[in-house]
Amino acid sequence: MNIDNQILFFLSALGVFNSVVLSFYFLFFKHNKTKSDLFLGLLLLSLSVRIGKSVFYNFNPQLSKTYLQIGLSACFLIGPLLYFYVRSILQNLNYSFAKYSLTLTIIIISLFGFLFPYKENPAIWKGIIYYFINIQWFIFIVLSIYEARQIFKKLVANRNQISYHETWILSVIFGVSAIWLSYTLAKYTSYISGSLAFSFSFYISFLLIYYVKSKTSVSVTHKEKYINKIDEKLVKEIHEQISILFETRKMYTNPDLTLSILAKELNIRPQLLSQFINDNLKKSFTQFINEYRIDEAKRLLKERTQFKIDAVGFESGFNSTSTFYSSFKKITGTTPSNYQKDNFYS
Missing domain, CATH: 1.20.1070 (Rhopdopsin 7-helix transmembrane proteins)
Structure with a gap:
């Protein structure tokens, strides 16, 4: 050759x-x-x-x-x-x-x-x-x-x-x-x-x-002003990035998802993400992620009535049945089974 x-x-x-x-x-x-x-x-x-x-x-x-x-x-x-x-x-x-x-x-x-x-x-x-x-x-x-x-x-x-x-x-x-x-x-x-x-x-x-x-990474980290308040433009940018990430990959269904893992995916510091969720969204990280998980659970309960209730919780990202039930009741005001019945017969 x-x-x-x-x-x-x-x-x-x-x-x-x-x-x-x-x-x-x-x-x-x-x-x-x-x-x-x-x-x-x-x-x-x-x-x-x-x-x-x-x-x-x-x-x-x-x-x-x-x-x-x-x-x-x-x-x-x-x-x-x-x-x-x-x-x-x-x-x-x-x-x-x-x-x-x-x-x-x-x-x-x-x-x-x-x-x-x-x-x-x-x-x-x-x-x-x-x-x-x-x-x-x-x-x-x-x-x-x-x-x-x-x-x-x-x-x-x-x-x-x-x-x-x-x-x-x-x-x-x-x-x-x-x-x-x-x-x-x-x-x-x-x-x-x-x-x-x-x-x-x-x-x-x-x-x-x-x-x-x-x-x-540069466009986000360059604008970090972690002093008292996050710049409104940066708030919008982080929010859009989270929406895109969750829509395309549904990372919230990972039961092991942490603030550090999510921050790494977004190419921003964990401290900035924490400040964004706490100060701008007025939520804890757990509450923020659980709201997405409950929305996913509601979708599954509506579309996949053959799923067992416990399976819906695990599919949505919860790592225990008790956490799923308590979070669902707290956010929706009803239980998963009652929610499924109401939407099945409606």
Whole structure:
């Protein structure tokens, strides 16, 4: 392998290596994992398998046909995982449906691969399967863009209002779209273009996310005037950031959520967050979080009447049944069971 090919191999494989590491972080090592983190980890892992196959096949055409089959099979999961990731981070996903859909897809892919292995049916995999993958992948990209349409509108209207988490969504969609486009046009360019596009998109996305997070941190911490009173503009900014964070990730459903954890997510000092909640909202941190949890419990009691009352409490973020009942009665003036009955028969 000459020096040019060595450089090309390094650049195309670098993104794959880092993507595998990042996927394992989201799947196994990230603290306070959310369901969207799991979908993102699986998406990165599927992309890594697909791109990795392309890299090794490009530099070693004698690569085992079994590995080629695994690489193409992973493509069936990229589109659905992108779609489920976007919907999960926007809190607009039925997780049971997503789980069963992915399980069914894996079973069908495995069964088809067993009956029609790539080694014995290369024409099928290179033909109809390859085209079906591209079409399916494109459909899910379109569906993901539709789910994130409000963020795209914000991108056009006022990009400065886009939050850190919305930047994540845009970066993932654009990155997956760029990879799809590279593979679609590969016969007119180069087979390795998809791998290079992946590495390029991977690092550009992280530079962008790092920039947005740093900008958010500076814009908030630069204005901290923790003397007597928080500036009204900063109060509004903190409030908006909390609203976005809770709407997209529902952090209040984490029973281990603390003021320090929330402050870290917002990139502000815990003292500032405490002052904001105590002085501006006139609440304690526990009361502030419990109000969100009770709103979530009320929604579950209305929409999911098959849930047991205790299960609703745990789903909403309470770590004990007694705390859930006492907080619910204190905030709503009634018990969870009476609230459910009133809304069921109304």
